Ligand SMILES: Nc1ncnc2c1ncn2[C@@H]1O[C@H](COP(=O)(O)OP(=O)(O)OP(=O)(O)O)[C@@H](O)[C@H]1O
């Protein structure tokens with residue numbers, strides 16, 4: 001017997017459903033409250049321990065202020081963000097293309113599956129060092145290294161999406177003569193959107209973490225570079241200040257860009 | 271065949287009949303399930319503008335046969351010739367198959383080319399199938415019966431020359447089903463349409479069809495192929511329908 005409906009069961013549900021205004025406020029209040037509690041705890045411990053390697057949150061904010069006043073913070077974060085953006089776009093694009101091809105062509109999938117597993121398990125450190133050795137200490141090498149770490153993830157995710165494309169809807173599009181463009185836009189892409197969104201969100205956090213490592217290893221700008229200098233000086237305040245700044249930026253991107261986008265593409269869900 | 275006792279219901283034009291001939295349709299083995307022979311030696315012709323009803327037990331291969339006729343399944347031994355009408359074919363599937371991320375209106379609109387004059391008739395068609403209020407709703411928020419009606423509107427709006435329908439009126443209340451049958455007949459009268467209609471409902475089969483093809487259980491082959499002998503007036507007469515039903519299904 002045929003299935004009762006053509007609902008797509010296998011798509012990942014959006015992590016955050018579209019929230020009402022009061023719900024957003026409540027969530028923000030909880031977040032602010034718990035972070036404040038963490039800061040107070042940290043302050044208490046730091047005051048109690050009195051160790052120069054555990055600065056108080058106030059000291060860290062001080063350093064943050066100084067770095068931003070001198071302009072260093074902006075130069076370094078913008079350099080890092082630029083690398084994150086390029087690496088993110090490149091790996092989403094290539095990873096999606098590979099994933100869709102593998103989901104579509106069975107023979108290719110059988111052949112490249114082993115490659116994918118290999119690249120998935122290749123330690124980031126190995127790709128980074130090899131890229132620098134082979135391509136020199138350049139931005140191209142840095143971005144290639146980051147992309148090589150992210151692409152397999154995206155590919156696996158999008159392959160799952162391509163495999164779960166509904167044959168029923170495809171036949172419907174054929175009967176009603178959608179043509180390739182209408183099919184892509186109204187049938188295929190909406191089915192892939194949740195997989196793409198999931199890859200994008202997990203991708204962003206992975207990419208920025210690896211970008212920092214890449215910068216620490218072989219670039220002379222960026223947050224990663226600044227952190228490696230701070231490490232040489234055992235300057236914990238600077239390390240924490242930069243970490244804080246970057247967490248704030250990434251959270252802002254997540255909150256202001258990715259979540260609303262995901263809410264919009266899943267407006268049709270029950 | 272196609273006797274004229276159904277007078278104005280069946281205008282035998284000069285157009286070529288649809289001819290279907292499936293020698294073998296086998297589904298390849300999946301997992302530990304062996305290969306399955308589903309259709310065997312089914313061949314028949316459908317004259318233009320006729321209304322062919324296909325019945326048969328669940329799982330005997332009716333949907334498979336429609337898929338083959340629609341050109342969706344080309345993996346079979348045999349041939350199907352729909353003639354020039356093949357370019358104006360609509361298929362009401364057994365499930366609604368609407369795009370969940372498009373509204374009901376958009377779902378219908380997408381079935382028509384951009385800028386097609388029929389685009390302007392979508393609202394009226396949705397009104398006809400009782401979805402005037404649900405035009406801008408997303409399909410998953412509608413009942414199954416409402417989704418079915420949206421799928422019917424999508425097929426009807428095309429004013430197709432060949433209309434394949436796979437149990438289109440199940441899960442609807444009798445009154446709605448009857449009004450949709452009337453709509454179907456109206457469409458069939460006003461446009462030169464050949465209808466191939468799968469149903470389990472014997473009364474519905476007799477009321478609508480000009481001919482019935484009964485498929486045998488198991489490896490489906492044609493068990494019975496009869497012309498329905500009713501005038502237009504008799505189709506609305508319960509007793510006459512019942513008598514015809516007994517005549518045909520007694521065999
Ligand atoms: N894609 C498929 N792969 C393998 N077997 C299939 C496939 N589709 C259908 N079948 C098998 O073919 C047979 C006929 O299926 P079909 O859907 O054509 O039946 P049906 O007559 O339409 O039944 P119903 O009245 O329940 O809709 C069934 O035994 C089914 O298991």
Ligand SMILES: [Mg+2]
Pocket residue numbers: 002332333334364436
């Ligand atoms: Mg069926």
